[in-house]
Amino acid sequence: xxxxxxxxxxxxxxxxxxxxxxxxxxxxxxxxxxxxxxxxxxxxxxxxxxxxxxxxxxxxxxxxxxxxxxxxxxxxxxxxxxxxxxxxxxxxxxxxxxxxxxxxxxxxxxxxxxxxxxxxxxxxxxxxxxxxxxxxxxxxxxxxxxxxxxxxxxxxxxxxxxxxxxxxxxxxxxxxxxxxxxxxxxxxxxxxxxxxxxxxxxxxxxxxxxxxxxxxxxxxxxxxxxxxxxxxxxxxxxxxxxxxxxxxxxxxxxxxxxxxxxxxxxxxxxxxxxxxxxxxxxxxxxxxxxxxxxxxxxxxxxxxxxxxxxxxxxxxxxxxxxxxxxxxxxxxxxxxxxxxxxxxxxxxxxxxxxxxxxxxx
Amino acid sequence: xxxxxxxxxxxxxxxxxxxxxxxxxxxxxxxxxxxxxxxxxxxxxxxxxxxxxxxxxxxxxxxxxxxxxxxxxxxxxxxxxxxxxxxxxxxxxxxxxxxxxxxxxxxxxxxxxxxxxxxxxxxxxxxxxxxxxxxxxxxxxxxxxxxxxxxxxxxxxxxxxxxxxxxxxxxxxxxxxxxxxxxxxxxxxxxxxxxxxxxxxxxxxxxxxxxxxxxxxxxxxxxxxxxxxxxxxxxxxxxxxxxxxxxxxxxxxxxxxxxxxxxxxxxxxxxxxxxxxxxxxxxxxxxxxxxxxxxxxxxxxxxxxxxxxxxxxxxxxxxxxxxxxxxxxxxxxxxxxxxxxxxxxxxxxxxxxxxxxxxxx
Numbered sequence: 182x183x184x185x186x187x188x189x190x191x192x193x194x195x196x197x198x199x200x201x202x203x204x205x206x207x208x209x210x211x212x213x214x215x216x217x218x219x220x221x222x223x224x225x226x227x228x229x230x231x232x233x234x235x236x237x238x239x240x241x242x243x244x245x246x247x248x249x250x251x252x253x254x255x256x257x258x259x260x261x262x263x264x265x266x267x268x269x270x271x272x273x274x275x276x277x278x279x280x281x282x283x284x285x286x287x288x289x290x291x292x293x294x295x296x297x298x299x300x301x302x303x304x305x306x307x308x309x310x311x312x313x314x315x316x317x318x319x320x321x322x323x324x325x326x327x328x329x330x331x332x333x334x335x336x337x338x339x340x341x342x343x344x345x346x347x348x349x350x351x352x353x354x355x356x357x358x359x360x361x362x363x364x365x366x367x368x369x370x371x372x373x374x375x376x377x378x379x380x381x382x383x384x385x386x387x388x389x390x391x392x393x394x395x396x397x398x399x400x401x402x403x404x405x406x407x408x409x410x411x412x413x414x415x416x417x418x419x420x421x422x423x424x425x426x427x428x429x430x431x432x433x434x435x436x437x438x439x440x441x442x443x444x445x446x447x448x449x450x451x452x453x454x455x456x457x458x459x460x461x462x463x464x465x466x467x468x469x470x471x472x473x474x475x476x477x478x479x480x481x482x483x484x485x486x487x488x489x490x491x492x493x494x495x496x497x498x499x500x501x502x503x504x505x506x507x508x509x510x511x512x513x514x515x516x517x518x519x520x521x522x523x524x525x526x527x528x529x530x531x532x533x534x535x536x537x538x539x540x541x542x
Numbered sequence: 543x544x545x546x547x548x549x550x551x552x553x554x555x556x557x558x559x560x561x562x563x564x565x566x567x568x569x570x571x572x573x574x575x576x577x578x579x580x581x582x583x584x585x586x587x588x589x590x591x592x593x594x595x596x597x598x599x600x601x602x603x604x605x606x607x608x609x610x611x612x613x614x615x616x617x618x619x620x621x622x623x624x625x626x627x628x629x630x631x632x633x634x635x636x637x638x639x640x641x642x643x644x645x646x647x648x649x650x651x652x653x654x655x656x657x658x659x660x661x662x663x664x665x666x667x668x669x670x671x672x673x674x675x676x677x678x679x680x681x682x683x684x685x686x687x688x689x690x691x692x693x694x695x696x697x698x699x700x701x702x703x704x705x706x707x708x709x710x711x712x713x714x715x716x717x718x719x720x721x722x723x724x725x726x727x728x729x730x731x732x733x734x735x736x737x738x739x740x741x742x743x744x745x746x747x748x749x750x751x752x753x754x755x756x757x758x759x760x761x762x763x764x765x766x767x768x769x770x771x772x773x774x775x776x777x778x779x780x781x782x783x784x785x786x787x788x789x790x791x792x793x794x795x796x797x798x799x800x801x802x803x804x805x806x807x808x809x810x811x812x813x814x815x816x817x818x819x820x821x822x823x824x825x826x827x828x829x830x831x832x833x834x835x836x837x838x839x840x841x842x843x844x845x846x847x848x849x850x851x852x853x854x855x856x857x858x859x860x861x862x863x864x865x866x867x868x869x870x871x872x873x874x875x876x877x878x879x880x881x882x883x884x885x886x887x888x889x890x891x892x893x894x895x896x897x898x899x900x901x902x903x
Binding site for chain 2: 256259260263264266267348351352355404406407431432434435438439486489490491492493494496497498500501502504505518519522523525526527528529530531532533534536537541
């Protein structure tokens with residue numbers, strides 16, 4: 182190959198080392214052709230069931246697409262994956278920014294893969310479409326895990342509504358399970374209602390915290406502590422060990438004040454360090470004993486059924502609302518009635534009646 | 543008046559004392575006529591605004607009626623009362639059966655009326671239609687307050703749905719306020735979502751508890767503690783005083799672990815005895831300082847606006863759902879899809895899609 186860039190211009194470039202000759206042009210064409218072709222839903226399912234990460238990634242992309250044709254195909258893939266799903270444990274992990282979620286998941290995930298587990302890490306972060314991924318957007322924060330053959334990391338689906346993001350994540354769980362991942366970790370941050378959504382799609386809910394002057398508590402949203410099956414106090418290393426142990430005592434005391442959970446599980450508080458790896462095995466021990474207990478009582482299975490039912494109803498309710506609020510005549514009347522309600526000219530119920538009559542007439 | 547019942551039968555009755563002669567037949571006719579006549583909405587409003595308890599009671603009965611004509615009239619009454627409402631403080635009181643809610647409200651209510659307040663006590667108890675009034679069904683439990691000129695006690699509206707009971711109570715609040723009641727107490731028990739509903743219609747939410755071996759905590763529902771603006775430990779008398787004070791310390795510690803409230807109010811824990819009346823004035827002191835603080839920051843007013851908006855949206859959403867789920871074809875398909883979802887034959891989202899297509903086609 183001759184140096185074609187050499188011209189009689191002032192931007193003269195010295196001839197460098199020539200790239201190697203292409204030895205197999207037809208192979209390149211074939212690859213390019215394949216890339217353009219969308220795999221069929223059967224090809225995707227076969228790929229997923231034989232643990233192909235490429236097939237899994239592509240199927241998740243399909244789920245996340247807004248193209249109606251993709252939606253049909255995605256539904257086919259999910260339907261065929263469903264009989265092979267559900268053989269995992271699903272763990273939700275939440276915590277305010279700064280508690281070290283990524284580092285913790287990296288250390289915890291590595292511990293799990295070294296114990297022979299296959300770990301998929303997904304995320305629910307409805308803000309990611311605005312912030313371009315505040316969590317998991319940057320896989321480099323999980324340097325080790327991302328290179329791990331037995332781990333699969335996927336950033337949060339983007340979307341304007343939590344409902345949409347939640348749907349996509351729930352379906353991604355099914356695909357990951359069908360691909361043979363036996364431990365699914367769902368990461369989330371305290372944005373809006375995302376924790377409640379994640380709590381409704383996992384078997385175990387872990388709240389990650391750090392010890393401190395007490396003000397670290399202010400960041401968590403109301404109700405999160407009551408949802409937690411375990412509180413893990415991270416960064417319990419060096420000078421922090423003592424403070425972390427104090428926080429552990431404090432949280433344990435507080436948790437005992439809460440009413441007993443439907444699962445009959447008494448939430449545990451432990452400390453750990455994602456840096457020294459101290460306490461990481463204990464986190465898994467806690468989770469394991471939870472699974473042992475709830476599978477024996479049947480709560481585990483019952484809860485999954487309830488969650489499925491919940492998401493069906495939730496989707497219906499969301500769609501009914503979205504249809505109502507997308508009517509132009511409703512929107513203008515809504516504003517009028519809202520003002521009248523706020524100025525105490527009309528009761529909230531009479532205002533609602535006005536709008537419903539308009540909708541159903 | 544001769545004894546017309548004397549007949550030649552074995553059921554012979556001896557002539558007794560004759561009833562007094564009717565001296566004013568036209569007066570009786572007039573009363574009977576009036577009783578049959580329903581007062582007009584204007585008459586009701588006039589009555590309410592001049593603090594007539596009869597008018598207030600009748601208007602609330604109208605609100606609670608299922609007759610569509612009554613609904614129209616009720617809406618007129620509410621509309622005309624609205625400009626005269628909203629000048630009260632609304633206090634929600636909850637606690638499991640056995641904490642002594644009725645006795646507490648009796649003592650607290652008497653304290654308020656003796657301080658010159660006009661107190662209305664309403665209740666939200668969706669179970670009352672089944673249990674025939676588990677709370678406030680029996681006014682005799684508030685012996686003193688029921689005779690008090692400055693108090694008005696009304697048992698819970700009955701109804702199959704919490705939404706319906708909540709609507710009726712919200713509207714009864716408006717009427718009570720228009721009738722000049724400046725302190726509205728809404729009582730509820732921990733049934734289903736009734737506490738959340740009451741929390742969304744009051745300015746201040748009080749959780750009543752008793753001290754004990756720790757197991758008294760098990761009765762309360764998850765999330766209630768975080769909703770409370772005050773926890774009052776009742777029955778702090780005799781041998782219980784020490785235990786009540788210990789419980790106070792424990793709850794105070796726990797409450798400090800919760801994230802800061804939107805109102806910026808730090809919930810208080812106090813003890814009281816509805817029997818000795820110890821601590822009753824302190825409960826009102828706590829509530830007063832809450833109102834002082836939140837009215838100054840503007841949270842009080844903002845929260846009421848938000849609540850009005852919430853109830854408008856809530857009513858719309860409830861009605862949209864109720865319309866959907868009352869379609870016979872939806873109901874049969876719902877059962878089929880529910881089963882398929884539970885058996886993992888179809889994803890919850892695909893099942894929802896099936897039903898929505900059926901509904902909107």
